[in-house]
Amino acid sequence: MTGPRRANQGGGVQSIERAFDLLELMADAGGEVALSELAEASGLPLPTIHRIMRTLVTSGYARQQPSRRYSLGPRLIRLGETASRSLGSWARPYLAELTEATGETSNMAVLDGDQIVYVAQVPSQHSMRMFTEVGRRVDVHATAVGKAVLADLATDTVAQLLGRSGMRAQTERTITTVAAMQDELGRVREQGFAIDDGEQEVGVRCYAVAVPGAPAGAGISISGPEGRMTRIATDTIVPLMRRLAKDLSAELRTASHSA
Template sequence: MARSVSPETSEASSTVRAVERALQLIEIFARSRGPLAISELAAQVGLPPSTVHRLVQTLMSLGYVVQYPQSKRYGVGRGIAEINRAMLLKYEFGRFAKPHLEALVEVTGETASLAALYGTSAIYLSQLEAPSMVRVSNPVGTPVPLHCTAVGKVFLADFRSAMLEETLAYAGLEACTPHTLTAREALERELGRVRHQGYALDDQEYAEGVRCLAVGLRGSSGAVVAALSLCGPLSRIPDERIPELAGAVMEIGDRFARQMREP
C-alpha cells in the first residue's frame, strides 16, 4: 500500500531543497573569480537553467547577487561579500593580523590596515593607527573604491581581464580628488605597474594630502585574498621615502601571507 505524504511534509521537503540549492549557488559565487552566466551555474549545480534563473533572481532580491549590465552575467553582491568579510575577520586573516600591523606601524610610523574585497569595493577589516598626533585612519567596516585606493588596486591588478572589465563597468571610475585616475587606459597602465613592482600606491587619489601603499596577500590558491596597507600624510611620505616604505610593507606582507598559508 502506497504511503501518503501530507501537504505539510511535501512543502517542507520542497523548502529544504530550495534552501540547499540556494546555498550551493552562494558557495559557487563565493569561490568564483569572475561573473557567471546562468548556463555556467546550471552546469555546476546540475539543475535546469530555468530553475537556476529563479533561484538567482531570489538571491538578487536579497542582495546576495548582482547582475552586471553589459554582459548580463551575475556576480557577488553585498550579502555574500559581507559573509566573506565576517569569516575573514573572525577566523582567517583578522585573528593573525595584529602582530603584523604592529610591526608595520613600528617600522614605518604610519597607520597600518588590513582590507578585503567587498563586492566591487574594498573594506577595512583591522587597523592600527600611527602614534603621531597627525595621522591617517580609515574606519573599520567602511567600503572604499577599488580604482583609487592602494588596497583596491592590488585586487584589481590580480583580476582576470574579464573580471576587471565587468568590475570597472559596474563600479565606474569616479573622481574622488583631482589626482584620481578616471581614464581607463591610465588605470590599466597603473595596474601594470602594480603587477611589475609588487605593491600599489595611492598618490592622493582617494584623499588629498594622503599617500597609501599596499600589497596583496595571496592565499593557498595563489589569488589575492586580502591586502595589507600603510597610510600617512603627504608631508611624511615624500617621493624619496616611497622605496623604503614599499620594502617594509612587502616584507611584512610576505611574512603575513606565508603564515596564513602554513597548514
C-alpha cells in the same frame, strides 16, 4: 564571469563545491545573474544549477528577484562580517610591525563585491595621522590597496569590475578611465607595490601590496600625510611590506588547512 574554479579532487562533496562555485560566479558578476549566465560560466547543466540555486534560496544564501534573476542573499553578510573580523585578528600583529617600522598608520583591506572594505588597522602615534574606520567601504579604483588587489586580477575581470563601479572622481588626481587604470596596474605589477597619491583624499599618500593567495583579494597598506610619506624610503619599506604580506598569507593558508 570566469569559468569554474575547482574540480572535485576526491574527499570533497561535489554539490557543496558547485554551490560555492556558483556563489563566487555571482559575486564576479556584481551579485546578480540569470540561470543561463551561470550555466554558460560554470559549464553545469541547467537542471543542476536550478536545484543548487533553489537550495541556496531556501537557506538564505541567495535570493530570486521578480525578474527571475538570482542575487546573493542576506545570510552571506553575517559570514562576510565574521570572516572579516577573523582576518583582522590575524593581520594585527603584522600591521603592528609595519607601523612600528614606518611610524605611519597601517591597514588591511579586502575586496568585497566591487568595493574595498577595511578589516584591520594599527594607528600611527603621530598627532596628525590617517584614520580609516574598520568596516569602511571605499571605491577600489581610488586606493592603493585597491590597486594592489586589482593588479592580481585578470585584465577582463578588472575591466568588468571597474565598468560596474563607475570610477567616480574622488579628487582631481583620481584615475577615472579603465584604460588609464590598466596602464597604472601595469606599473604596479612592474614595481611590486601600489601608490595612492592624493587620489582618495587630498594631501594623503598610501603605499600598498597585495596579500598573495588570500581567501579574498586582500592587501596591506600604510598611509599618512603626503609630506611625511614622501620621506619614506620605498626601497626598504616595500620589501618589509611584501615579507609581512607573504607571512600573513602563509598563516591564513595554515589556518584554512587545519580548519
